[in-house]
Amino acid sequence: MxxxxxxxxxxxxxxxxxxxxxxxxxxxxxxxxxxxxDNQQSLIExxxxxxATETADATPRKRGRRxxxxxxxxxxxxx
Numbered sequence: 001m002x003x004x005x006x007x008x009x010x011x012x013x014x015x016x017x018x019x020x021x022x023x024x025x026x027x028x029x030x031x032x033x034x035x036x037x038d039n040q041q042s043l044i045e046x047x048x049x050x051x052a053t054e055t056a057d058a059t060p061r062k063r064g065r066r067x068x069x070x071x072x073x074x075x076x077x078x079x
Contacts, residue, residue: 005040
């Protein structure tokens with residue numbers, strides 16, 4: 001079996017799709033330039049771990065408004 005990537009649509013396969021194809025048929029499709037060998041499987045995929053970092057939080061906090069006491073009567077303020 002060979003892993004092929006199709007360069008043109010062929011039967012039920014779309015362009016760009018990969019499939020496992022038996023050896024004789026694979027050679028025929030490569031010769032007709034319908035597909036090419038897919039070498040992507042030989043690549044090793046790796047992942048990097050991101051370490052957790054601590055940052056300072058300098059976000060300004062909103063303060064609530066202080067309630068200003070209202071005078072009891074209108075003439076209490078004018079004394």
